Amino acid sequence: MIEALLVLNAGSSSLKFQVFGYQRLTVLAEGKVVRIGAEAHLSARAGTDALNRDLTIGADHEAALKAVLEFIDLHDDNWRVRGVAHRIVHGGTAYTEPVLVSPQVMRDLEALIPLAPLHQPHNLAAIAASEQLVGNVPDVACFDTAFHAHHDERFSRFAIPRDLHDQGVRRYGFHGLSYAWIARELAQHHPRLHGGRVIAAHLGNGASLCALSGGKSVDTTMGMTALDGLPMGTRAGAIDAGAVIYMMRDLGMGIEGAETMLYEQSGLLGLSGLSNDVEALMTSTAPDAAFALDYFALKVAQFAAALATSMGGLDGFVFTGGIGEHAEPVRRAVMNHLRFLGNFEVLVITANEEREMAIQSRAVLAQADQEGL
Template sequence: MTDVLLVLNTGSSSLKFEVFGYEALDKLAKGKVTGIGTEARLSATVVASDVHVDRALAANDHETAMAAVIDLIDRYDDAWRMVATVHRIVHGGADFVAPVVVTPGILDRLAALAPLAPLHQPYNLAGIAASDRLSDAPDIACFDTAFHAGHAPLFQVFAVDATLRDRGIRRYGFHGLSYEWIARVLASEHPDLARGRVVVGHLGNGASLCALKDGASVDTTMGMTALDGLPMGSRTGAIDPGAVTYMLRNLGMGIDDVEHALYERSGLKGLSGLSNDVKALLESADPRAGFALDYFALKVAQFAAMMAVSMGGLDAVVFTGGVGENAGPVRDAILARLEFLRPFRTLIVPANEERMLAIHGKALLEAGRGG
């Protein structure tokens, strides 16, 4: 019997999973269910037996998708015993600054944070609910906000009065699991940089920057929600708050309309009028595509300079995430705008949030066992 950890990253229409051996955290299986609620499809690889699965799936909700994942594991495992399911949770608020074993009370508190991450939190929690109903293994929640919890007050507050600050209006930051993985890689493979001042760009459909100094997060571009900072695939990034009140008061838009516009119709998609897919924009001859990418590169460079100010200098820029790792022309356009800050080193480090989740899950279980 081999103890394993199941790692889940649940989105609105997708469920990504990986299975890790508990002792060495070796990857045993990985896959995803996409198109939940529409044209669902399960694709997966079981590493040990070299089994590849790719088939349509009748999955109208996350529980059905989760059931298909567990069925796949049961069918192809090699005497695995699932000791925990580890979940990525986007928002932990002010209270959840380390991984926790999920209880009904904790689930309720996390649900209360859903308005701060409407594109993520409800679906992250749906993954927990589905796992809880279908498996006896404990559920462990790990938070994208936790890595930034140690920010100094200067980098944590908004310039609002104390009554609002006391009600949670503050900066939290996101993509923390990704940045924590980068910090581990730097410590292992580039110890000189790990002790230095590094701007990490997690660039994908969601995008942000983190200022890493001595391996710790000093500052980051996202704020109270995952809407702030850099323009993203379909999210605005930073916008004048007065524009929001103008939409509500003068353009006849309701709160839901404004939220949909800011989260779903903006960013690269809104600027180009074409797509939020960077690959498609790079291949397009439409001048709007080029403009959207230029805007993105400009904003990443501007915010990177801001991160350098927060650290008092810049020793390296690290790119990660789907766009950061794969879109060379976008990286080049960003770096060209940062030439005035040279010299600094440039690295590309693949994201591995799933392994970071597995590391956290094992550490929490070991602490509970006293080992």
Template sequence: MIDTLLVLNTGSSSLKFQIFAERDLNVLMSGKVTGIGDTPEMRAKLPNGEETRSTLPASTDHNLALRAVTELIGGHDHGWRTTAVAHRVVHGGQTFREPVIVTPDVMRRLEALIPLAPLHQPHNLAGITASARIASGAPDIACFDTAFHAGHDELTSSFALPQEMRDKGMRRYGFHGLSYDWISQVLSKDYPDLRAGRVVVGHLGNGASLCALKNGVSVDTTMSMTALDGIPMGTRSGSIDPGAILYMIHDLELGVEAVQDILYECSGLKGLSGISNDVEALLQSDDPKAAFALEYFARKTAQHIAMMAVSLGGIDALVFTGGIGEHAAPVREAILRRLRFLGDFKTLVIPTNEERLMATQAKKLLRTVA
């Protein structure tokens, strides 16, 4: 019998999982479902090292993806005893600033945050509910994307809104904190001199943001109250004039749900190109709209990197991570081309590993409560 930690990372269009041996955090099995809502596919690396790949029905949503993962794990269980299931939870609000064991009360508080992360939070919480099918009786541990940014000062976290609105929780929280925490730890180990300086990290993927690190600590980030703000993303608009939203509601007479769908599901690279939110597909396309979308993304990302540099008082290094940041060299080059005016700084590509970070956090928490 091997004690294991199961990690579930449910994103807007993907579901990743890893099974770690609790003792040494060796990966025993891993996999992911990608293309949820479009062309879903499941890939996995089995305990014997074999890699599998299968196409899932086009109707596969997050719940069906979780079911497919459950069946896959059940078919390759090698006497594992799951001691905890760690879940990525996008929004922890102002309450949750470190990992926590999920209780009914915690679950209610997390459900109350769904309006702040409607694209992610419901899927994160569905994973917590579904985990009982995989590991009955094992505690669920929530690991928060917002926690890494919880130490921001008021100047950074505030909106220019009346106090009564700010008192209702309308503030800048920031996201992708698990990824940024991992990058900070890698820098501490492999590039200690850089970590001690001024580093901008770009988590660029279907969801995308930037983080300003000083001495490995988050001092600013581009996402704010929701995961919609900042640079344009796969299907999300990024920063937009609030007046444009009012115009859609009042003048175009669009309902709130229709506007939400436009901003979250139909904008970004997908909306600009009219083709796809897949950067690889856009890079391969000869359609001028594809090139326009990629140029727009590069320009806006570079502009926001400069904004992060202002918060740091300069820049010593720029780290790319995430699906686009790690694999799309032409996009990286287009961004860097626009940043030459900042002078010399180190450029790194570091793969993120949110799942291992979550396993580490879960193991630490289990020891604390033992």
């Protein structure tokens, strides 16, 4: 019998998974379902065996998880799942550490859906589906906001009245599981840099930067929601709040129209008028494609300079995420903009949110075992 840990990372249209051996965290199986809700496709491997197959058109997250579990069952080499770890984008102020999921935890996290409408519903749907399909094993919630939970108030407040801040209108920050992994990798493989001042750039369809000092989050570009900061694949990033008021009041956009525009029609897609896919933009000859990439690189550099100010300098810059790892022209453009900051080390570190979740969840399950929960 091999004890195992299942890690699920549910996005708005994707579901990534890994099965780890519980003791050594060796990868037993891994894969992902992409284009959930449309032409869903599963790619997975276990050992030397690989599978690629289309799912039913329009398959939802529950159907995606069912397909993942069917693959796991076919390759189950006497595994016993000890727990299921879930990525949760928003934990608010209440959840600053990974926790065992309970009915009360679920109610609290459902209340945060308006702050992460593209992600939180799917994160929670994966928990509900796993409870039905995996069986009676504990679920662990791992939070993207937790890594930033201890920011100095200068970096967590908006310039609004205190009573609104106390009601939760504040900066939280996201991509914390990715940044926690970067900090862990720096501590293990680049200890000198880990002790210094580093900007980590998680660049993908969702994008943000994090200022790390001594491996701890000092400041980050995202705010109350995952909409603020850098322009992203389809999200606008930072925008004058007065512009949003104008579009709603004077252009008749309405709340739902504004939300759809800001979350789903903006960013690289809105700038280029073509695509939110950086590879497609890099191969396009359209002037607006080049403009979108130039704009993105400039904004990354501008926000990075601001984060360097938050730390009082810069010793290293780490790229991670799909764009950060694979789009070398974008990395080069960002670095060209930042040459004025002087010399600093530049690294590319592969994102591994799933392993970070496994490490966090194993600690939670071990503590629960000690307490007899």
